[in-house]
Amino acid sequence: MYNFKNDYSEGTHPNIINKLVETNLLQQSGYGEDAYSIAAKERLQQQLNNSEAAIYFVSGGTQANLLVISATLRIHEAVISAETGHIFAHETGAIEAIGHRVITVTTTDGKLSPKAIQTVLTDYSLRPHVVKPKLVYISNSTEIGTIYSKKELQELSACCKAHQLILFMDGARLGHALTAENNDLTLADLSKLTDVFYIGGTKNGALLEEAIVFNSPDLAPEFDYVLKQKGALLAKGRILGIQFLELFKDNLYFDLAKHANRMAGKIATAIQENGYSFLTPPVTNQLFPILPQSLIKQLSEKYVFYEWKVMDDQHSVVRLITSWATDEHMVDELIHDLNTWHR
Amino acid sequence: MYNFKNDYSEGTHPNIINKLVETNLLQQSGYGEDAYSIAAKERLQQQLNNSEAAIYFVSGGTQANLLVISATLRIHEAVISAETGHIFAHETGAIEAIGHRVITVTTTDGKLSPKAIQTVLTDYSLRPHVVKPKLVYISNSTEIGTIYSKKELQELSACCKAHQLILFMDGARLGHALTAENNDLTLADLSKLTDVFYIGGTKNGALLEEAIVFNSPDLAPEFDYVLKQKGALLAKGRILGIQFLELFKDNLYFDLAKHANRMAGKIATAIQENGYSFLTPPVTNQLFPILPQSLIKQLSEKYVFYEWKVMDDQHSVVRLITSWATDEHMVDELIHDLNTWHR
Amino acid sequence: MYNFKNDYSEGTHPNIINKLVETNLLQQSGYGEDAYSIAAKERLQQQLNNSEAAIYFVSGGTQANLLVISATLRIHEAVISAETGHIFAHETGAIEAIGHRVITVTTTDGKLSPKAIQTVLTDYSLRPHVVKPKLVYISNSTEIGTIYSKKELQELSACCKAHQLILFMDGARLGHALTAENNDLTLADLSKLTDVFYIGGTKNGALLEEAIVFNSPDLAPEFDYVLKQKGALLAKGRILGIQFLELFKDNLYFDLAKHANRMAGKIATAIQENGYSFLTPPVTNQLFPILPQSLIKQLSEKYVFYEWKVMDDQHSVVRLITSWATDEHMVDELIHDLNTWHR
C-alpha cells in the first residue's frame, strides 16, 4: 500500500536528520535560546526582507493557530474563516476553547474575499449583542488546494486595514502555494500584506515545526509568555531551530514543495486525460478528483487516500496528496493503474 | 411613542412590586437561603410534579444559558442550536467564551428535529479532529415565535436519549409558548421530556428572573458553585424568591402570558385582514409581519418596533412584541391605524 | 434572632422601593438605555468630578470583579491581591475561571503597599516562565474592615503608574470607607488615583447594584460587549438606574453608610469598655472582636453573626456587621446584653 492520504507519512528530509545527528551532543541553551534557533530566525528575516519580524517556532498547525489567536484577540472578539478553514473544520474547537467564536463563510474555493468580510461585518453589527469580528483567518494554500493571487491578497489586506481587522494566514502548506505554477506571491509579500502568518514545515520536510511570523512585533509583544502558558515552548528548542536552518538553506524549502506540486501535476494530468473532473482545479499538492466509485474501490486496494465526499450514486470525490517525499516511481505506477483500470 | 419592540419595557406586575414593598424590611438570609426562595422552589416543584427537581433562580437568560452549559459540558463537547437560537444570534459569544462551540442548524421555523440532530452527528464524526456534540439547545417559544408540540418534543427527547445528548430548553418566553392556542405541553411534561430547562420571568411580569430547573439533580449536583463563580448568586436572593412566589400563585404566570398572546392575536388578525403575510405564522406574543416599507415608515412615527430584515425593494419584515403589560387601548389604536393607513 | 451577620439581610431603602413603585409601569428602553440609567450616570460623573468616566451598573460584586478583570487583562497577565481579598477568598475561583492567576500577599490589615507590590514583581520576574503581574486589586473598606488613607492610596497609585499596573478598587463597602471617622478620601480622589473602581450599592441600601467606574474610558472602550457576554446586562436596566439615582440624591448614600458606621461604633465602644480587643481596629461597619467562647455561645442564642476564626482554647474572633438598616434599638439591646452577660 502506498500513501497518498497525507503529507506527513514520512519522517524528515535527510539534510535535517543529518544535521540533528551532527549537532546531537553539543550543549545548547534551552527554550529557544539556542544558537540554531537564533540563526534560523535571522535567515528567515532576510528571506522576508523584514528585520523587525518577530518569529517563533512551534510544533504544529493547531498549536500555531490557537497561540496566535489567543495572543491577539480580546475576549469579545471573533475570527472570520471559510467554513472549510482548518480552525473550523478540523481542530476540535481549539479556538472556541480559548474563548472565541469562529464566524464562518460558505465558499466554493476555500478563499475569503472583501465582499464576504463586508457581509460578516454587516451581520455582526448589533453591538453589544453579538461578538465583534476582529481577525480574518485564511489559509494558503487552502484546505481544498486553491491559492491566493497577489491581487486577491492585496485587496483582502486593504479591506482588513480599512476595518481594523487583523489578517492572519495559516501557511501549513505555504511552500506548495508559493511554488504553484500560477503563484505570484513571495514570502516578502506576505510580510507586507498580512499581519501575522506561519510557514509550515511539518508538511514540507520537517519532523515537526511551523514558524509563526508577526510582521509587526507590536501585534503581540509578549507572545513568549503565551507560548509557555499553552505548553508550546519546547525545552529542546534546538530541534526546531535546526530544522528551519536546513529548510531555508539553498532554497530547499521551495525545492521540496515544487517536487510535491510536480508529482501532483503528473497525477492531475493523467486524471484529466482519462476524462475525470475535479472539485477544485488542481493547483498544488492536494487533488480532489471526482471518480467513479468502482475505480475508487480498485485504487483503494493498492493506495491509501481519503474519501472526501459522495457526489452521487456512482461518484465520489477523493483527496490525493503528494509531498516532498513522494516517490516518482509510485506516481508513475498510479498513473499506469489509472490509465489501465479506467478502460 | 408606544413600545412594541420588546417584552421588557415596563417594570413588574403589581402583585410583585407590592410584595417587595410588604417584605422590604424583614431580615432574611442571603444568597438564596431566604424563606421566599425556599417556598418558591417548593411551589415550582409541585407544578412540575417533580419533587426531585433542582431549581435555581438567576437574573437573566444569557446568564441562565451560560451557567447551564458551563456546568454540564466537558471542554471538548459542543452545543447544537438553530442558527436563530439566542445563544448563537444574540449573546455576544457567551458560550464560546466559556469554551464551547455552538454548532448551528439552518431552519425555517427556528426548531430542531431529530433529523437535524442526526445530520450534525454525522458531520461531526471524525473523532478526535472535531468537537463532540453533546447538548441540544432549543427555545420554546423560539426566537421567531413558533412553539414545539408535545409530539415534536417527545421525538426530540427520544433522539437525545438514544444518542446520550443533553436536552436543554431555553424558556425565556415559556409562558407564551405554554398558553398558545395550539399548545399541548405542560410544565410537568417539560420536566419529563427535557434534562434541564428554564422558566422565564423577565419577559412575563418579573423585574428580573429566570428559574433554571434540572429535572434530575444528578445532572449538575454542584451547580451552586458555578452560580457563585459566574457572578450569578445574588446577595439578596430574596428578590428572586418573591417574584416567583407571586408569579406562580393563582396561575398569574399563565394569565399574564395569555394576555400577551391575546394582544398579539388581535394585531395578527388585523394584519391578515389587511392582506399581509408573515415570516412565521403568528402563534405567540411575537409577530413577524411582512409589510410595505411605506407603511413601516408611517408606523414607526408612532410605535417603536424592530425592523427584522429586508425582503425586497418594497417590503420588510418587522417584529412586533406584546407583553403582560401591553395596553389593550394601544393595541386597538394600532389596529385602527393599520386599517386606516393601509388604504 | 437579630442579624449582625451581614449587610444584605434587608431589602432596600424606602426611597428606592418607592421610586420603583412610582415608575413601575412607565415604558423604558431596555439594556441600560433607559432614562434613569442615563441620568444616574450623569449624576455620578458630577460627584466624581469626571465627565469622561465610563460608568456601568451591574448586579453584584463578584460580577463586577470578573467583568473588570476579564476586560482589562491579556491572557498571560495576573492580579495581585491581599490574601484576604474577596476575589481570592470568597468568589469560587471566578478570576481563575476567566483565566487569570490571583497572586496573593499576606497582610495583617488587608491592605496592599508599594513594598508588597515590589516584592511580587521581583518574585515574578522570570519571564516567560511566570505570569506577568498587571492589575492590583484592593478593597476599600477591606474585607477585615480597615480603610486606605489618602496618602496610602497616593503612594500605591504612584507605584502602579511607575510599573504600568492597573489599579482597581473593589468598593463593595465604599460608602462605609468614605464615611469612616478618619477617612480623608473622596469619590473625586478615587477617580484620580485609581484606574477603575466600583461603588457598592447592594451593601448600602440598594436591592442589587454596583456601579463600575472606568476613570479613563480608554481602559476598556468595548466593555459593553463584555457585560453582555458574561450575562451581566439586565434587560430591565431601569431598576439599576433608579437605585443609583436615589442613592446619590441629597447625599443619601453617605448618610446610610454613616448610620451603619455609627451603629458599629456604638457596639465597638461597648466591647472595648468591657475589656475586649479586636483582630483589626474598629473603623467601619465590620467589627472583629476577640471574645470568650462562653460569651459567643450566649450571644448566638439571640443574635446571628459569623464566627471568623478560633484564637485559642477559650477565645474566638467573631464578625459583627451593621448596615443602613440596622435598628438602633437592637444595637442598644446588644450593648445591654454585652454589659450584662460579660459580668
Added chain:
Amino acid sequence: MYNFKNDYSEGTHPNIINKLVETNLLQQSGYGEDAYSIAAKERLQQQLNNSEAAIYFVSGGTQANLLVISATLRIHEAVISAETGHIFAHETGAIEAIGHRVITVTTTDGKLSPKAIQTVLTDYSLRPHVVKPKLVYISNSTEIGTIYSKKELQELSACCKAHQLILFMDGARLGHALTAENNDLTLADLSKLTDVFYIGGTKNGALLEEAIVFNSPDLAPEFDYVLKQKGALLAKGRILGIQFLELFKDNLYFDLAKHANRMAGKIATAIQENGYSFLTPPVTNQLFPILPQSLIKQLSEKYVFYEWKVMDDQHSVVRLITSWATDEHMVDELIHDLNTWHR
C-alpha cells in the same frame, strides 16, 4: 563553559537518534496511529503491569500538566500543589488559563502529605463561596530534588481515595526518582497508587516527550479530543513512539537516570567534604548546595548553573543539575575545582 544548569542541554540518546535515522523514510500513519507508538504503548503497559492503562505521548511537561488537568476537572474544581510545584512556580499560569485555581501548600521538602491535604479541605469548606479542591498534584522527584517513599505515597493515595480526590504525579524527572538510592517505588506501584501520572522523557534522554498514563481509562475516556484541541497531537506521532520504544528497551531509561544520579552523587560528596550544606538533602540529579558567594562567582566563570536564592549576605543556594549526558570528566573537573577553589 560546561552546563550544569538543566537536564535538557544536549540532544537525544544515540539509540534514539539512530532509530530515527533508520526509520526516517518508512511511511507511517499520522496522529499517533503509527506502528511505533502502538508498540511503545504496549511495552509501557507491560512495565506498568497494567494492560488497561490508557497512554498518550505528548511533547512537554507543561503540556502534559494542562492536558491532564483540563480533561479531569469540572470548572469549579481546583488543584492542590506544593508552592514549589512546577504548575504553580514555572508554567506561566497554564492551569489558571484553563480555568482552575492552584491552591498552594508551603513545604520544606516540596512534598504533600495527608495532613496538608486535610488542612486545605478544611480551609476550602465554605461551599459555594470557594472552589472545590479535587486534584492533588505532586512531582516525583520534586522540583527541589526530593522523592516520595512508597509509604508516603500509599498514605497520600489512601487520603485521596477517602476524599474522592484525583492523585496526579508529574514525572518530568521520574527516572531520577525511581533510581535514587533510597527509592522503593516502581512504575507498577505508581500505576496502582496514582490515578494518572506521566513518565518524563525530555529530561532523560529523549528529544521531546512525556508519556501520560491514565491508570484507569475511565478517568478521561475522551482524552484524544483534548489532545487535539490543545494542539498537542503531533501529525508525525511516530517520533514520539520511536523515542519511548528505545527508552524502554533493555532498561535504557533507568540506566540513563542512574548515570545522572551517580554524577550528582559524586558532586554532592565533594560539596559535603568541603563542609557545605544543602537546602534539601542530595537524593537525585538536582543539587541545591548553599555556597559562599565568592565561590559561586568563581564557579560561574567556568560552569553554567542557576542561582536559586540568596540565603544571607555571603551565601546563596545554587542549583546544579546532571543528566544522562553529563560528561564524567567534567564532573571530575568540577570536583577538582571545588576542592581547589574552596581553600
